[in-house]
Amino acid sequence: MTEDKRKAHLLKLFSSMSGKTKIVEPMKNIHGTLRDSDAIEREVALVMREIIEQGIFKTSLKPIQLAKLVTSFYAGKNDTEIARELGDEKLSKTVARARVRLKLFRDLDFRMPFDKERMEELIESGKTMKEVSEELGVSPSTLREYRHVIEEQEDPTIDPYIDRIRDVMEDRDLSEQMTRSATADSLGEAIDITEAELIDVT
Known part of the structure; x- marks a missing residue:
């Protein structure tokens, strides 16, 4: 029996014999300890507000929309999906x-149908034009x-703000990794508890 099937079997057996749900409670403690996506977007929005107030670039998008743009870009969404x-x-x-102004480039942005040096010449x-x-x-x-x-x-004006945004997004990635790790650890702990209680029952 594979490890996943073994865990599923033990959980099902434990529930049917004891009616307990306590074994999944450790996972409840994960939520709320790490920053959620809304908190990340709020942090990015604060940076966006500074960018706009400093007049670094103009856009019809609001700071919170720009923050959503950033998080959606990091999530792999294309421009149309982000607009939706x-x-x-x-x-x-x-x-x-706005994405290009924030230096959130895609490979497609540089696939020019002409020679760049020729254009500059x-x-x-x-x-x-x-x-x-x-x-x-x-x-x-x-x-x-x-x-x-x-x-x-080539414009370095916005770079200090971009660095701050990247720091926030890197923290988000770390939080997600920690969440996945904590979830896996909690499930493993729950299974260990289940096995121990099954031994007591039998």
């Missing part, structure tokens, strides 16, 4: 621009999007 979580799928472009030559886009064979809006990515990547 904010309540409006039409916000996907707003989300994308054309811009430095004094050509207009329309002329540059025609030379590169892309629309002016596409050119602006990729220029935005490059500019934000």
Whole structure:
């Protein structure tokens, strides 16, 4: 019998014989000891408020929405999914621009349909954006999007705030790891208690 099946069998047998539910109580102590997702978002929102108040960048999104954007990005959501979580799928472009401004880059952000060095040469030559886009064979809006990515990547203004946000998110990852570990330990402890009580019963 595998370990998982053994545990399931013991739990079922213990419950049917004793009617006790106390063995799962250790897991209740886990919740509330580590920061939950709402607390994480509130911390990030405070940093976002500072960013906006300092005039570092402008967006129609509120601090708490920007915080949700960050946590959703770390959860693997794409821009459209994040916009839906904010309540409006039409916000996907707003989300994308804010995400890039916060240096939350995706690989796709750098898959430019033209040569980056060629673009920079054309811009430095004094050509207009329309002329540059025609030379590169892309629309002016596409050119602006990729220029935005490059500019934000190179701009250090927001970096101190980004570091603070990353610290919060790293703490969240640690909390999740601790929760998983504590849950596993509590289940193991519960099974040990079950086995001991079964021995007493028999």
